[in-house]
Amino acid sequence: MILILFGPPGAGKGTQCSILEERIGIPKLSTGDILRQAVADKTHAGKQAEAIMARGELVPDSVVIQIIGDRTSQPDCGKGFILDGFPRTEKQAAALDEMLKQQGRQVHKVIAFDVNEEELLRRILKRSKEENRADDNPETFRKRMQSYHAQTAPVLHYYKGQNLVAHVDGMQAVEQVTAQIGKILNLQAA
Ligand code: AMP
Secondary structure: OEEEEEOOOOOOHHHHHHHHHHHHOOOEEEHHHHHHHHHHHOOHHHHHHHHHHHHOOOOOHHHHHHHHHHHHOOHHHOOOEEEEOOOOOHHHHHHHHHHHHHOOOOOOEEEEEEOOHHHHHHHHHHHHHHHOOOOOOHHHHHHHHHHHHHHHHHHHHHHHOOOOEEEEEOOOOHHHHHHHHHHHOOOOOO
């Protein structure tokens, strides 16, 4: 099963991805996490991405497409994977489709998180205290929301055209969002 968790920064994708990873037993692939690790390790991709991420802008498509191509061809992705933070542009979505087509696979479902902007900012500020991320502050949040509206939101139309999108109310408590996703995916109640 190949799942995409889709939504703006702070919507709860990472939290639900980790829960789903446990529940379904397929790995969570977060391009944000992979990039933060690359920055910490000072790899080539990390050096390319560091300043861009700190500004709240999107890292070039070629960099993240390469990362996802490498990661999804690992053996643990054989039964599927859950994407968090990818694809973020139409170009990335088309590249993912092409890559999966070559592997004889396809996206199963896109779960879109609906959360209002006030709540997103509240969560981002909370996370900045807990995780000390360079991009979790009000100024960068605004830039990340701009990138989201301009470049990422259109990706949802791409998947709507393929009839793959299910919405969840991301304003609910974590457990309720988990239950809603469980119903969408026909998972047994935990
Ligand atoms: P996230 O943890 O998903 O919010 O990602 C943190 C930052 O990493 C983003 O603000 C971008 O700068 C970068 N990033 C993560 N995923 C992508 C992607 N699919 N395309 C471009 N940039 C990305």
